[in-house]
Amino acid sequence: MPPVNAPYRPEGLTARPLHARIDADAVAHNLARLRAALPAGAGAPRLWATVKADAYGHGMARILPALRGADGLAVLHLNDALACRRMGWQGAILVYGGLYSPADALLVDAPGLHLVITHAAQLEWLAQAPLAHRPAIWLRFAGDIHHTGFAADDYRAAFDAARALSRRGLTGEVGHLNHYARADEADGVGNADAVFRQVIAGLPGPVSTSNSAALLAHGARAADTQWVRPGLALYGASPFADRSAAQLDLRPAMSLHSQVVGIQRVKAGAGVGYSGAFVAPDAMRVGIVTCGYADGYPRHAITGTPVIVDGVRTRLLGRVSMDMMAVDLGPVPHACIGTPVTLWGAHGLAVEEVAASAGTIAADLLAGLNARVPVQLASQDSAR
Incomplete structure (x- = not known):
């Protein structure tokens, strides 16, 4: 993987679909x-x-x-x-x-x-x-x-x-x-x-x-x-608990994106993730997303932390692991392997909202993103 400050190049991306997008x-x-x-x-x-x-x-x-x-x-x-x-x-x-x-x-x-x-x-x-x-x-x-x-x-x-x-x-x-x-x-x-x-x-x-x-x-x-x-x-993050970045006319400069890489059909009463921190109340479809605390996503994020799957708001389930997390696919019945996921910064999901759910602040998430996460520049989105 190229150094964290290297310009984005398509050949620099690994096969893993997780990436951050930076909009200067x-x-x-x-x-x-x-x-x-x-x-x-x-x-x-x-x-x-x-x-x-x-x-x-x-x-x-x-x-x-x-x-x-x-x-x-x-x-x-x-x-x-x-x-x-x-x-x-x-x-x-x-x-x-x-x-x-x-x-x-x-x-x-x-x-x-x-x-x-x-x-x-x-x-x-x-x-x-x-x-x-x-x-x-x-x-x-x-x-x-x-x-x-x-x-x-x-x-x-x-x-x-x-x-x-x-x-x-x-x-x-x-x-x-x-x-x-x-x-x-x-x-x-x-x-x-x-x-x-x-x-x-x-x-x-x-x-x-x-x-x-x-x-x-x-x-x-x-x-x-x-x-x-x-x-x-x-x-592009709000410093206030009661006013969003959008209300302040601030635009997020970083968004974090991934994909669904696995789907589990979980029976009622079954646990999801380490220690079974989430127990399925009914039979449900659970998506596995490639992103974890080793990437800088907060391990202490709780069940219910918002996630966007294919433009639809849903929630994190159970405990975040080192390299992946589980999300509820109930609101997204059409989701399949390869479906895009936004973890913060786009589709109306502010980084400060994710941070609040995890009991921390937006700066902690932005500055804590790990160097192993590839970076894509917004200017190169339009060039391709």
Whole structure:
């Protein structure tokens, strides 16, 4: 099988019919949709397209051309930033992970980098690094998520240390970055933002706070910043439990497809799958679909998780195994071996709906798709 980032070629597909379909045009549409949610004009926030986890599993090389309308990219590691440069991206790049060791400071020596700084030692490492290019600095406030970043009592001292580096010509502008823990909730931003604004009150520098949920649900606050950082919505998934991607005018950029590869006629009272997790209430036809948890489909998806068979909505039965799953063919009496199956992202089956049924989130499914799943590009669908 070709490397995960290799262009799709028909000869690259294995005999196994499982494949993911990536639509870069959908990413371009979603980017424009998110841009339209922001105010226009000279003072409008700029937009970093978050492309962590190989662009949420879509493949950076595949979707980078669709992000030409972004003002910058946001990645996790410095190595990711350098890879984007090798792919031809010339704009700004935000590095969420900043520096993990003094040796990482040597990788910063490239133009247009913005580093997120989460503890004081990172500033000391930068002070000792002989850099030809000055990275911009974003101090992360720990905020209400308390993952990484400076607490309120430590923030101003960190700002003073960062500004000292800037005055010495070792770094560029110093900005302020926050990430809300509950931006997908109607009341999830107000108090957190008030605390953050109090911490940075009177301090110069640009501000960045908004991910996809904050941008779409709390637009006025997003408009009062200099940079926004959408991720999930770029790939066509809704960050909200009560609003679908379609309602937000977002288009799915990834769909997962397979086929029925076997049919079982199961008697009433018989179990299906490991441990007989599903027991047939009546005699029924069960389809076996080639896709399992080794492909990235969630093992913990429960009976009833929606599946589309030949355009008809039906359900998963029993436990997902390593390479296959069972589905109810009752609603699809004409199904046979070779009948197409959609597992998410097309025919009205949103990836976030599948994720919710499995007790997880859409990003987990998108970024977790295994490299053994071949990829087909939507642009090549129309070319054939």
